[in-house]
Amino acid sequence: MMAEIIRIATRTSPLAMWQAEHVAHRLQELHPGLQIEMVGMVTRGDKILDSPLSKIGGKGLFVKELEVGMLEGTADIAVHSMKDVPMEFPEGLHLPIILEREDPRDAFVSNRYSTLDALPEGAIVGTSSLRRQTQIRARYPHLQIRDLRGNVNTRLSKLDNGEYDAIILAAAGLIRLEFQPRITAYLSTEQSLPAIGQGAVGIECRRNDPRVENLLAPLRHAETTVRVRAERAMNQRLNGGCQVPVAGFAELEDGGLRLRGLIGFPDGSAVYTCEQRGCVVDPESLGIAVAEDLLAQGGDKVLASLGIHA
Numbered sequence: 230m231m232a233e234i235i236r237i238a239t240r241t242s243p244l245a246m247w248q249a250e251h252v253a254h255r256l257q258e259l260h261p262g263l264q265i266e267m268v269g270m271v272t273r274g275d276k277i278l279d280s281p282l283s284k285i286g287g288k289g290l291f292v293k294e295l296e297v298g299m300l301e302g303t304a305d306i307a308v309h310s311m312k313d314v315p316m317e318f319p320e321g322l323h324l325p326i327i328l329e330r331e332d333p334r335d336a337f338v339s340n341r342y343s344t345l346d347a348l349p350e351g352a353i354v355g356t357s358s359l360r361r362q363t364q365i366r367a368r369y370p371h372l373q374i375r376d377l378r379g380n381v382n383t384r385l386s387k388l389d390n391g392e393y394d395a396i397i398l399a400a401a402g403l404i405r406l407e408f409q410p411r412i413t414a415y416l417s418t419e420q421s422l423p424a425i426g427q428g429a430v431g432i433e434c435r436r437n438d439p440r441v442e443n444l445l446a447p448l449r450h451a452e453t454t455v456r457v458r459a460e461r462a463m464n465q466r467l468n469g470g471c472q473v474p475v476a477g478f479a480e481l482e483d484g485g486l487r488l489r490g491l492i493g494f495p496d497g498s499a500v501y502t503c504e505q506r507g508c509v510v511d512p513e514s515l516g517i518a519v520a521e522d523l524l525a526q527g528g529d530k531v532l533a534s535l536g537i538h539a
């Protein structure tokens with residue numbers, strides 16, 4: 230009998246490779262006889278490095294090529310950072326598995342200053358995310374935001390070259406790549422509400438492929454799944470993608486679910502926040518309720534200013 234095989238499509242950035250290899254190791258532990266193959270792919274998001282993410286546009290910048298691979302049968306599954314996964318999947322694909330979340334917070338990295346609060350007037354902070362930019366501008370109007378692209382390693386080199394006084398990245402990516410010692414300070418979720426899905430990894434595969442889904446099933450983390458579902462429902466109602474300054478973070482609390490959401494103008498002139506509690510059996514309703522509240526407060530004007538219809 231031929232050994233069973235599973236092929237994992239992955240981007241070739243160090244973080245994507247780490248995540249794909251993490252899934253490979255977990256699968257190998259669960260299924261010792263399984264043969265696992267990595268299929269490296271380059272996405273449009275990896276190629277376009279010279280313009281801000283928020284200006285490139287197009288949903289699923291980092292996932293499209295992997296999806297084509299699965300549909301054409303050159304790969305069976307794709308491992309994604311949930312933060313980068315669009316709401317809609319192509320016909321024939323879905324994302325049934327979300328793994329346990331890593332630290333969801335943003336991290337402050339600087340070679341000269343200890344925290345965001347310690348940065349002097351005019352200091353340059355690097356980030357490529359409208360979400361981080363919006364929250365920093367609102368709270369620290371004396372700082373300058375400058376765009377920062379590239380994979381985690383590139384971003385750290387740009388800081389070390391002296392192009393920035395500090396940079397903000399997801400703690401999860403730094404921790405996974407063993408750069409935890411470079412984290413100068415963790416931003417609290419009050420200081421910087423994380424991105425939808427930040428710190429969580431998901432696995433996309435073909436629908437109607439029970440062989441593969443059975444292999445993956447033990448990797449599913451129930452708590453992370455319910456939290457990310459609430460966050461993504463909120464984001465979907467807000468038409469959020471990486472072009473929209475939206476943050477959302479759900480936690481389990483006393484057996485229920487608490488979701489905090491945020492939307493604001495990228496210049497920091499107004500930021501709207503909302504916190505609500507709901508039931509773990511229906512995370513989508515909670516997400517939609519928070520989104521509706523944010524829209525009513527003024528989030529609709531944020532979207533309109535970006536040319537997006539709520």
Ligand SMILES: NCc1[nH]cc(CCC(=O)O)c1CC(=O)O
Nearest residue numbers: 310312398399401402427428429
């Ligand atoms: N947009 C790129 C991206 N996608 C996922 C992560 C970090 C890992 C995660 O959130 O799971 C990063 C880098 C960053 O924001 O610093």
